[in-house]
Amino acid sequence: MARAVGVFGGAFAPFHNGHLRLAIEARERLALDQVRLIPTAHPPHRPDSHVLPARRLEWIKLAIRRERGLIADDREIRRDGPSYTVDTLVELRAQFPQAVLVLLMGSDAFQHLHTWYRWTELLELAHLAVVSRPGSLLEPSVETCALLAARRADDIGALMQSRKGRWFQFEVPMLDISSTRIRRLLRAGHSVRGLVPDAILDAMTAADVAALIQDDDATPTH
């Protein structure tokens, strides 16, 4: 039975080496037994990707084939309605009642945490671990400060003393890669090798590329 489980959600359109490094570094540095990679099916906060969620899940599986402790998780694909993270954590908490649960995210997502559905409940279900990302602050936003200030864990030991309720920030060597940048390069007919895991790239069809380049550019930081 897993004692410490990382939870890493995203549109992953496409999954790239920045995502892969975040998952690997989090697993190793936080000593997680597993990190579950969860593509959104019906993201509450952005338009659905033109790439079907099942295809984005397949890409994740290709990318993590040889990585111990990384798991492609289809629970948001199997669920109807908006893919709220709080619902995902409720399910995972029921599946792993005794485990330390750690919700992983980049600093750009962290900055918008107060806009998430029932965001204050997230810490009642899991810890948060935030990793620095080029162009966005690692500090909590003014809106989340009141709740988060007293709940910061200064080190991994402090985080692992409880199953939920704290947040922690850690740095990984920054990879200035975003799915938006990859889609822009594809739109321009450029290569994205080195940004996307080779196993995904080698499996990517013309139809995949056509779908990806229809997706909107994400806002602010990339």
Ligand SMILES: Nc1ncnc2c1ncn2[C@@H]1O[C@H](COP(=O)(O)OP(=O)(O)OP(=O)(O)O)[C@@H](O)[C@H]1O
């Ligand atoms: N290069 C990176 N370094 C660290 N974290 C990242 C990186 N790219 C994405 N993330 C994090 O991965 C999660 C999922 O991100 P998402 O699938 O939206 O990727 P993205 O590259 O930001 O895509 P898009 O450009 O379409 O918004 C978020 O928590 C985000 O902060």
Ligand SMILES: O=C(O)c1ccc[n+]([C@@H]2O[C@H](COP(=O)([O-])O)[C@@H](O)[C@H]2O)c1
């Ligand atoms: O639950 C919410 O309201 C919510 C709002 C915004 C983002 N999220 C989750 O945050 C994760 C990263 O989202 P994104 O757009 O950066 O790929 C992904 O798992 C989303 O489902 C969740």
